[in-house]
Amino acid sequence: MNNPLFYSIIMIVAGIGIPVMATLNGGLGARLQSPTLAAAILFFVGLVFAVTYLLVTEGVPEKIFHANTPVYYYFGGFFVLFYVLTVTWIAPRFGISNAIAFVLLGQMIAMSLIDHFGLLGAQRFALDPQRMAGLAMMVVGVFLVLNKAAPTGS
Secondary structure, X not given: OOOHHHHHHHHHHHHHXXXXXXXXXXXXXXXXXXXXXXXXXHXXXXXXXHHHHHHHHOOOOOOOOOOOOOHHHHHHHHHHHXXXXXHHHHHHHXXXXXXXXXXXXXXXXXXXXXXXXXHHHOOOOOOOHHHHHHHHHHHHHHHHHOOOOOOOOO
């Protein structure tokens, strides 16, 4: 299926999941008094679901490592771990809106550089004036939604 609308909807749902996951895991880390334990639990639950989905949809893989695959492709998990650990620790102290807004800002910077230079094997998309204007508007939007006020209620 190559349907941009379908892909857009799925990615919106994935985007919704990021602050939900950050809120849940931040709360778990605070209650357990260990952001690292909360992250380990999150990854364990994720592993169980990922392996189950893999086995149901594709069966047992013949091999995990392929000779022609650059080793850096296997390091994506590090970035997921870094994100989960940092958001689990910081979000309860800084606020979900603030934490996710800065994550979004980092994503916009990274996506622009990856696309423009075709980094890590990605397809190249030039950072032309139209894209730069859109990026600038998104950056302004991130700063407009930042939560500057003191937290309300509990």
